[in-house]
Each structure stands twice: as structure tokens, then as C-alpha cells.
Amino acid sequence: MNGFDPVRELDIRRDLSDASLRLLLQSEQWDSSLAAAADDKRRKIYGDEVYLRGLIEFSNFCKNNCYYCGIRAGNQNAVRYRLSKEEILDCCTQGYDLGFRTFVLQSGEDPFFTDALICGIVSEIRVRFPDCAITLSLGEKTRESYKAYFDAGANRYLLRHETADDTHYRKLHPESMSLQNRKRCLYDLKEIGYQVGSGFMVGSPYQTADCLIEDLRFLQALGPDMIGIGPYIPHKETPFAAFSSGSLSLTLRLISILRLLFPYALIPSTTALGTIHPQGRELGLKAGANVVMPNLSPVRVRKLYELYENKICTGEESAQCRGCLEQRIAAAGYRAVTAVGNVKKEKQNDDDC
Numbered sequence: 001m002n003g004f005d006p007v008r009e010l011d012i013r014r015d016l017s018d019a020s021l022r023l024l025l026q027s028e029q030w031d032s033s034l035a036a037a038a039d040d041k042r043r044k045i046y047g048d049e050v051y052l053r054g055l056i057e058f059s060n061f062c063k064n065n066c067y068y069c070g071i072r073a074g075n076q077n078a079v080r081y082r083l084s085k086e087e088i089l090d091c092c093t094q095g096y097d098l099g100f101r102t103f104v105l106q107s108g109e110d111p112f113f114t115d116a117l118i119c120g121i122v123s124e125i126r127v128r129f130p131d132c133a134i135t136l137s138l139g140e141k142t143r144e145s146y147k148a149y150f151d152a153g154a155n156r157y158l159l160r161h162e163t164a165d166d167t168h169y170r171k172l173h174p175e176s177m178s179l180q181n182r183k184r185c186l187y188d189l190k191e192i193g194y195q196v197g198s199g200f201m202v203g204s205p206y207q208t209a210d211c212l213i214e215d216l217r218f219l220q221a222l223g224p225d226m227i228g229i230g231p232y233i234p235h236k237e238t239p240f241a242a243f244s245s246g247s248l249s250l251t252l253r254l255i256s257i258l259r260l261l262f263p264y265a266l267i268p269s270t271t272a273l274g275t276i277h278p279q280g281r282e283l284g285l286k287a288g289a290n291v292v293m294p295n296l297s298p299v300r301v302r303k304l305y306e307l308y309e310n311k312i313c314t315g316e317e318s319a320q321c322r323g324c325l326e327q328r329i330a331a332a333g334y335r336a337v338t339a340v341g342n343v344k345k346e347k348q349n350d351d352d353c
């Protein structure tokens with residue numbers, strides 16, 4: 001390894017061996033050169049633009065029981081809520097007036113919202129806001145359901161795979177769920193024509209460096225347009241209450257690695273990152289991220305969508321949230337834009353010469 005520079009190798013080849021990835025993940029040695037290379041890469045493709053997405057968390061009911069999640073079905077102490085179609089549309093109107101051109105509709109896997117209901121909401125947003133992108137994040141569905149939402153006007157779908165390692169997956173989820181089905185969902189979404197986002201938690205219980213390498217390999221095979229990662233943060237009403245949060249430095253290192261592996265990806269600097277460190281989102285941008293997702297949900301329900309504890313930005317109105325983020329983005333050296341912000345597709349064979 002004498003004289004070997006994994007950052008340069010990753011930058012040029014857009015790939016690394018497992019051994020070199022492990023080295024990069026487990027050492028602080030290359031952190032500053034890694035972040036600099038990632039920032040340089042994102043600036044070449046996306047300039048200094050940071051895309052804002054308006055997040056609407058419309059239901060915290062979920063039929064699943066992921067061991068790490070604060071709104072899991074088994075949490076009897078969660079205060080549950082659902083927004084009505086009109087409330088969701090009001091959030092969109094407010095968001096549109098603030099300049100947002102992407103709406104992200106997110107919920108637990110809530111059977112109350114049938115395909116007909118979801119399609120009704122999506123098609124109404126499509127009619128009222130034809131110049132906006134509609135992103136869904138509703139969990140695992142059948143291919144037919146995904147197709148129906150797409151035909152109703154949805155463009156993008158976020159579904160983190162959370163871990164691509166089978167043994168690790170079994171430690172995080174009950175028997176009723178399977179990694180195979182999650183992967184099937186992601187490939188269905190891609191085939192249907194969505195811009196697809198996936199991702200994983202950093203520092204989740206029982207995660208090893210090999211699990212993370214498996215995550216990166218899975219993403220390479222999938223080729224997502226968006227990749228969301230954030231530190232694992234425990235919630236007291238889960239079986240994993242006693243575990244510690246994922247680390248800031250490892251999350252930042254992974255954002256930079258993702259930027260160099262997937263130069264064209266849309267990578268959010270997540271609220272979870274801002275929750276474990278006051279400057280977390282700014283640091284995420286400097287490490288190569290280029291998206292932030294401020295919350296457009298009504299303030300009265302924000303605290304209730306509690307996947308993890310101490311989530312930030314639950315008290316501000318949407319306009320305050322937007323203003324605050326815009327300032328933070330500018331202070332970090334970037335520019336918040338409210339454009340639709342589609343993924344910039346890679347030119348064919350652009351690294352063949």
C-alpha cells in the first residue's frame with residue numbers, strides 16, 4: 001500500500017477493490033482529501049446548486065415492525081396521525097408559493113391509503129402543479145401499485161434498502177419482511193420508469209464494514225438516481241433503544257465515497273445528520289451532498305413522525321424552515337435552488353476516452 005492513494009484511485013476509476021474500500025472506511029487518514037475530491041466532483045456536475053425538496057409526512061401509521069424505527073406498529077405509545085387529501089394539497093400549495101418544485105410524499109406502510117386514494121392524491125397534485133416533480137416514499141408495494149402511481153403522475157420513488165447484507169437484514173427486521181422483496185421493489189420501480197432513490201443507515205446495530213461494502217456493491221448494481229444515507233439514531237420505544245447513534249465522520253466519509261462512485265447522483269444531506277451535529281447538514285453538503293429536504297408538513301404533526309428521537313426542525317413553519325436552510329446552505333458556500341432538479345444523466349461512454 002506504499003504510496004497508494006485510494007481517493008485518487010476512486011476518483012479516477014469510480015470504483016475500488018473491497019480491500020481499498022475497507023481501508024478508506026476504517027481510517028480518518030484520507031477524510032479531508034476525500035471530501036475535497038467529492039466536492040470538486042459535485043461542483044463539476046451540479047455547480048454550487050443545492051436542490052430543495054418539500055417533504056410532506058402524511059401518515060405515521062405503519063403495519064411493519066422494523067426493530068430500529070420509532071413509528072413501528074409495535075410502538076403502542078406513538079401518537080398516530082393521518083393527513084387528509086385536502087391537508088396534503090394545502091401543504092403543496094404552501095410549498096409551491098414558497099418556490100418548491102418537488103414534493104416528497106412520505107408515510108409508513110399504511111393500508112388506509114389504498115392505491116385508489118394515493119392515485120387520487122397524486123393525480124390532483126399533477127393537475128394543480130404540472131411543473132412540479134412528485135416523489136413518493138410509501139414503502140414496499142406490488143409492481144401493479146407502483147405502476148398505478150406512476151401512471152397517475154408520480155415521477156420519483158424513494159425506498160432505502162437499509163442493508164444489502166442478508167444476515168444483517170435479518171437482525172434489523174422481523175420474519176415478515178425480506179431483503180429479496182425490497183430489492184424486487186427497487187428493480188420494479190426502475191423498470192417502470194421512476195427516478196429511483198435508495199440508501200441505508202450508517203452505524204445501525206450489528207453493521208460491519210463488510211455490510212457497508214455490500215451496500216455500495218448493491219447500489220452499483222442498481223444504479224439509483226438518488227442515494228440517501230444518514231446516521232442511525234436510536235428511539236427509546238424500540239428493541240434497539242440501548243444502541244448508540246452512528247458516527248458523523250463515518251457518515252460524511254460515506255457521502256464522499258458515494259459522490260465519487262456515483263458522480264451524477266442526487267445525494268441529500270439528511271435531517272438525521274443535522275440531528276447528531278448542529279452543523280451536520282452543512283458538513284454533509286461539503287462532503288458531496290447536493291439536496292436538502294425541508295419539512296412542509298403541518299407543525300402540529302411534525303414531532304409525531306418520529307422515526308428516531310430528537311429530530312430537528314419540528315417547531316418551525318415551512319417558510320421559516322426554508323429561510324433558515326437557505327442561510328445555512330449559503331454559509332456553507334452553496335446556493336439553494338427550488339428548480340425541479342432532475343438527476344443529470346451521465347453521458348454515454350464519457351469515461352471511455
Ligand code: SF4
Pocket residue numbers: 062063064065066069070071072073107108109139
Ligand atoms: S422503517 Fe418504514 S416500514 Fe419500517 S416500521 Fe418504520 S415506517 Fe414502517
